[in-house]
Amino acid sequence: xxxxxxxxxxxxxxxxxxxxxxxxxxxxxxxxxxxxxxxxxxxxxxxxxxxxxxxxxxxxxxxxxxxxxxxxxxxxxxxxxxxxxxxxxxxxxxxxxxxxxxxxxxxxxxxxxxxxxxxxxxxxxxxxxxxxxxxxxxxxxxxxxxxxxxxxxxxxxxxxxxxxxxxxxxxxxxxxxxxxxxxxxxxxxxxxxxxxxxxxxxxxxxxxxxxxxxxxxxxxxxxxxxxxxxxxxxxxxxxxxxxxxxxxxxxxxxxxxxxxxxxxxxxxxxxxxxxxxxxxxxxxxxxxxxxxxxxxxxxxxxxxxxxxxxxxxxxxxxxxxxxxxxxxxxxxxxxxxxxxxxxxxxxxxxxxxxxxxxxxxxxxxxxxxxxxxxxxxxxxxxxxxxxxxxxxxxxxxxxxxxxxxxxxxxxxxxxxxxxxxxxxxxxxxxxxxxxxxxxxxxxxxxxxxxxxxxxxxxxxxxxxxxxxxxxxxxxxxxxxxxxxxxxxxxxxxxxxxxxxxxxxxxxxxxxxxxxxxxxxxxxxxxxxxxxxxxxxxxxxxxxxxxxxxxxxxxxxxxxxxxxxxxxxxxxxxxxxxxxxxxxxxxxxxxxxxxxxxxxxxxxxxxxxxxxxxxxxxxxxxxxxxxxxxxxxxxxxxxxxxxxxxxxxxxxxxxxxxxxxxxxxxxxxxxxxxxxxxxxxxxxxxxxxxxxxxxxxxxxxxxxxxxxxxxxxxxxxxxxxxx
Numbered sequence: 001x002x003x004x005x006x007x008x009x010x011x012x013x014x015x016x017x018x019x020x021x022x023x024x025x026x027x028x029x030x031x032x033x034x035x036x037x038x039x040x041x042x043x044x045x046x047x048x049x050x051x052x053x054x055x056x057x058x059x060x061x062x063x064x065x066x067x068x069x070x071x072x073x074x075x076x077x078x079x080x081x082x083x084x085x086x087x088x089x090x091x092x093x094x095x096x097x098x099x100x101x102x103x104x105x106x107x108x109x110x111x112x113x114x115x116x117x118x119x120x121x122x123x124x125x126x127x128x129x130x131x132x133x134x135x136x137x138x139x140x141x142x143x144x145x146x147x148x149x150x151x152x153x154x155x156x157x158x159x160x161x162x163x164x165x166x167x168x169x170x171x172x173x174x175x176x177x178x179x180x181x182x183x184x185x186x187x188x189x190x191x192x193x194x195x196x197x198x199x200x201x202x203x204x205x206x207x208x209x210x211x212x213x214x215x216x217x218x219x220x221x222x223x224x225x226x227x228x229x230x231x232x233x234x235x236x237x238x239x240x241x242x243x244x245x246x247x248x249x250x251x252x253x254x255x256x257x258x259x260x261x262x263x264x265x266x267x268x269x270x271x272x273x274x275x276x277x278x279x280x281x282x283x284x285x286x287x288x289x290x291x292x293x294x295x296x297x298x299x300x301x302x303x304x305x306x307x308x309x310x311x312x313x314x315x316x317x318x319x320x321x322x323x324x325x326x327x328x329x330x331x332x333x334x335x336x337x338x339x340x341x342x343x344x345x346x347x348x349x350x351x352x353x354x355x356x357x358x359x360x361x362x363x364x365x366x367x368x369x370x371x372x373x374x375x376x377x378x379x380x381x382x383x384x385x386x387x388x389x390x391x392x393x394x395x396x397x398x399x400x401x402x403x404x405x406x407x408x409x410x411x412x413x414x415x416x417x418x419x420x421x422x423x424x425x426x427x428x429x430x431x432x433x434x435x436x437x438x439x440x441x442x443x444x445x446x447x448x449x450x451x452x453x454x455x456x457x458x459x460x461x462x463x464x465x466x467x468x469x470x471x472x473x474x475x476x477x478x479x480x481x482x483x484x485x486x487x488x489x490x491x492x493x494x495x496x497x498x499x500x501x502x503x504x505x506x507x508x509x510x511x512x513x514x515x516x517x518x519x520x521x522x523x524x525x526x527x528x529x530x531x532x533x534x535x536x537x538x539x540x541x542x543x544x545x546x547x548x549x550x551x552x553x554x555x556x557x558x559x560x561x562x563x564x565x566x567x568x569x570x571x572x573x574x575x576x577x578x579x580x581x582x583x584x585x586x587x588x589x590x591x592x593x594x595x596x597x598x599x600x601x602x603x604x605x606x607x608x609x610x611x612x613x614x615x616x617x618x619x620x621x622x623x624x625x626x627x628x629x630x631x632x633x634x635x636x637x638x639x640x641x642x643x644x645x646x647x648x649x650x651x652x653x654x655x656x657x658x659x660x661x662x663x664x665x666x667x668x669x670x671x672x673x674x675x676x677x678x679x680x681x682x683x684x685x686x687x688x689x690x691x692x693x694x695x696x697x698x699x700x701x702x703x704x705x706x707x708x709x710x711x712x713x714x715x716x717x718x719x720x721x722x
Contacts, residue, residue, distance in 0.1 A: 051174070058178035065183060068158065068191060069097065076308040079291055081317045082347075082495065087287050090295070091308070095206025096216065100190040104220050107205055108189060109263040110229035114254045116150040117261055120185055124151045124176035151176040153232075154192045198228060199235025212240055214279040222264065223271045226251040240278050241358060248273045286324040289353035290315055293366050294493035301506045302497060309505065312495045314347035322602040323350035327573075330595040331355055335583050337575045337595065338364035340476040341603060344568040345510065346489040349603065362578075369455055369469040370576060373588065374427045374537075375552030375561045376466030378478060378525070379448040381424055384435045385524045386447075386517055391421040391531075395435070397428045402461045407433045410553075424528040425536030427551065429465055436464035450516050451478035452488070466552060475563055476572030482529070483548070483565040485613065486522035488513050527614040533564060540593035543601045545609045551588030558582055562592040564600075567607040571596055 063071075076091035112119045118126055126149050148156070155175035160168055179188055198208035208228050209217040220228070230250035231238050240247035251273035259269035294313060302309075319341060327337035341350040353363030362368070381389075397415040399406065407429040414430065415422075423431035436444050444464060445457040453475075457468045473491060480489050490511045497506040517525075529548035532538045537551045541564055549564020558580050563572040573592040577583055 051177075054174045055177045055181060058174050059181040062175075062178055062182055065187060065191075069194075071158070075305075077295065078308075078310045078500075079287075079295070080310060080312045081315050081320075082313065083317070084312070085317050087313070087315065087317070088291060090291070091201055092203045093201045093207050093211070094203055095208075095210050097194055097204075098190075098206055098217060100186045102218055103190070103193055103205065104218065104225065106222050106264070107193065107217065107220050107225040107228070109258055110222075110225040110254055111189075111193065111232070112150070113257040113261050113263055114229050115153070115232060117257075119150050119189070122149060124178075124180035125149060125173050130173075148172070149176065150192050151179050151188055153196070154188060155179055157195055157197070158191075196232055197235060198231045199239045200241060212279055213276070221271075221276075222255070222268050223251065223273045223276050226254040226258070226271075227273055227276060230254045240276075244274070244278070286352050286357055287315070287320060288357045288361065289363050289365065290320070290348065290351040290493065292353075292361065292363055293351065294348075297494060298497065301494065303505075305505070308500045310498050310500060312497070314343070314349065314493050314495055315351070316349045319350040319599075319603050320352075323352045323599050326595040326598040327352050328355055329598065330591045331575050332583050332586055332591055335575055335577050335586065336360075336364055337573070337592075338368070338472050339571065339573050339595070339599065340365045340473045340491075341569060341571040341599070342476055342480045342489070342491060344480070344484060344570075346477075346480070346491050347495075348491055348493045349569065350571075350599070351493075364574065364578075365472045367471070368574075368578075369471055370559050370574060370580075371469050371554045372466040372475055372561055373552035373554040373559060374429075374432075374466060375475060375550050375563055375588065376448075376468070376470075377424065377427065377432050377464065378482070378529075378550060378563075379444050379451065379453075380432050380436050380439075380464045381420070381528055382451075382482075382517060382521060382525055383439045383443045383447045384420070385521045387439045387443075389420055389435070389524075391419065391524055391527045393420050394418070395420055395423055395431050397423060397430050400430050400434055402433055402437050405433075405461045407462070407465065421528055421531050425531040427532075427537050432464045433461060437461065448478070451481055453478065466554065472572050472574045475561070476570055479529075479549075479563045479565060479572065480570035481516055482522055482525050483568070483570050484522075485519050486515055486517040488516050523614050526612045529564065530612055530614065537589045538562060538564065538593055540589055541596045541600075543597050543604070545604065546612055547600070548612060549593075549596070551593060553587045553589075556582040557584065557586040560586040560588045560590065560592045562588050562596045564596060566600055567604040567610045569600065569603050569607070571600060571603070573599075 076089065078089050079087045081087050116126070118128075129149070152172050155172050155178075159175055160172055183191075194204040194206075196205075197203055198205075198211075200211055202208040202211045204217075205220070205228060206217040208231070209215060209220055209224070212227070213220075213224055227240060227247055227250075230247065230253065233250070237243070238247050238250045255264070255269045255271070255273075258264045259266060290313070295311065298311070323339045323341060327339055331337040336354050337352065338354065339350065339352040340348065343349055351363075351365050353365045353367075354360050394417055396417050397409070399414065409429050410427065415426075415428065418428070418431075420431075422428075441459040441461060441463055445459050448457055448468075453470055455468065455470045455474070457463065460467070477489055477491055481487060492508060492511075494506070495508050496504065498504055526548050529550055530546060532551070533541050533547045533549050538547075538549050541547055541549050541562055543566065545566060547564055547566040549562060552561030552563070553559070559574065559576040560583070561572070561574050563570075565571070573596045575583070575586060575592050575595070
């Protein structure tokens with residue numbers, strides 16, 4: 001009995017122990033949490049082991065310290081003019097190598113304060129910064145980011161590229177830790193300060209000090225060290241030769257950080273960086289506007305190469321100097337000016353992006369978008385000429401209202417019945433508005449796209465007066481295409497690229513061209529442009545030989561333009577303020593036209609005088625009597641835009657039939673760069689339904705005044721349904 005009781009008690013005790021164990025056994029989320037901790041810890045240990053192995057292997061393969069000192073980053077680029085003259089040499093410049101003991105402590109402190117405050121305590125990577133970088137990568141929020149340590153920056157500069165990828169970042173981390181394993185902190189800082197890029201081609205603190213302050217780095221003051229240290233984040237943005245205010249502002253940030261970290265005293269932090277005397281950089285002349293535009297194209301034109309190269313360009317040294325002088329001599333006080341000059345093949349002969357590159361390196365010739373004013377009428381009249389108008393046709397300069405908009409002429413008066421040539425020469429806004437309304441504002445926009453305008457284009461009625469902003473280089477290209485007889489042109493600035501040994505790396509080839517408008521339309525447009533200079537608003541642009549061009553002035557004299565051509569050279573000039581405020585007395589026919597004339601007199605002096613081709617050899621459909629044309633014409637006789645946006649010639653198979661629209665002899669047409677024509681449907685057709693109905697006689701014209709012609713009715717831009 002006692003024995004059974006004993007066994008029973010033992011069994012109960014065992015069950016209680018099992019129950020207790022069961023209760024203590026975690027379940028549900030606790031179990032998964034524990035497993036996650038265990039697995040995560042194991043993975044972390046493995047990752048640390050692999051990282052340690054990678055770092056050790058990388059450290060063993062690193063070059064010696066003397067080898068790293070001898071390597072020189074960067075690529076030297078010699079830029080030459082069209083005649084071989086050296087324009088500028090860009091690329092690395094190196095000062096003396098300074099040992100750690102020769103580099104002023106204030107320079108070291110400034111760099112550590114702004115770039116890596118925990119430099120002396122981390123193993124090559126900053127855990128806090130790395131955590132932020134991982135967070136940015138996981139969330140995709142580019143507004144957050146981790147600053148690389150000095151060692152990471154050195155690893156990237158020595159061994160890697162600047163691609164922002166996870167793979168590159170991991171390799172950077174491994175190499176940074178390997179550098180810390182192999183070299184001391186002072187050696188790493190010495191390498192960094194002698195090799196980091198400070199802008200303007202300057203590598204290392206000694207080169208930067210000589211470039212910006214005219215003395216070597218051993219003499220750097222607190223303020224000068226702060227300016228140099230501030231450059232690393234963005235060398236071009238904070239360069240004191242490009243933007244003094246930005247450089248001073250950044251230097252003040254460096255001084256504040258140095259004071260907060262106890263590296264300088266309060267009195268040292270009060271120094272004024274703006275009082276630093278900067279070295280004048282004489283190499284930063286107007287040529288740099290051109291090189292800033294042309295050289296980035298090398299990334300597309302060349303395979304990746306780091307060897308020194310020579311870039312032969314289209315720039316003419318004499319024309320560039322004449323262009324810069326013409327802009328400076330004529331631009332109104334407080335305003336800026338820009339100029340682009342293009343040869344008959346698209347080669348850029350001169351480019352000026354502002355009055356002073358040192359003061360402002362912003363290229364207004366290629367980057368700024370401004371309203372072109374009446375210079376935009378080029379596209380209005382091209383569309384009208386293509387639709388059937390001729391320079392002698394009669395139009396009416398009278399008050400007109402279109403969709404609630406009532407344009408006014410510059411002088412406020414109206415001339416009554418005049419011809420198209422006179423209306424264009426005196427830039428009559430009312431006539432341009434009527435023509436745009438008649439051919440269709442969408443048709444005008446399509447014409448601008450056809451001639452290379454890449455900026456957004458409005459189709460409101462006021463667009464005919466140049467309310468849509470555009471670039472100087474694009475407008476110059478459009479006028480150059482008219483000068484070329486309606487043939488497309490592609491601006492280019494690089495002729496060839498060679499190594500210093502003469503090996504050819506790139507050679508420019510003429511781009512395939514296409515005809516943008518029939519030759520008689522280009523001839524008619526040249527007729528109008530020539531009249532605008534000889535007797536109209538552009539008289540100040542006369543240079544003693546045939547010139548064709550157009551003025552442009554925007555509301556309240558905010559912008560002034562003149563664009564024109566003579567003897568195969570097309571030049572566009574813009575003037576105005578960067579803040580788009582009014583400029584007293586600025587009109588296209590004044591300062592811009594005078595600058596155009598001053599430059600062009602030099603540009604064409606060695607070229608023969610060329611008379612313009614303005615004889616209109618009209619197609620047969622324009623010579624038929626009005627009644628026969630209106631009611632008996634064959635739809636196949638029309639010029640029109642097909643669904644792909646191609647200009648189709650009468651009685652010639654289009655692209656769908658294996659033919660080419662207006663092919664240039666000996667060349668094959670190509671798609672117009674930057675142009676993406678919309679499908680032709682009811683919403684985007686080139687001509688309105690009202691216009692088409694009136695063209696075929698289905699309804700009478702509206703009572704609003706419309707231009708009247710003596711010959712040839714308006715030609716629609718697509719086949720008229722019969």
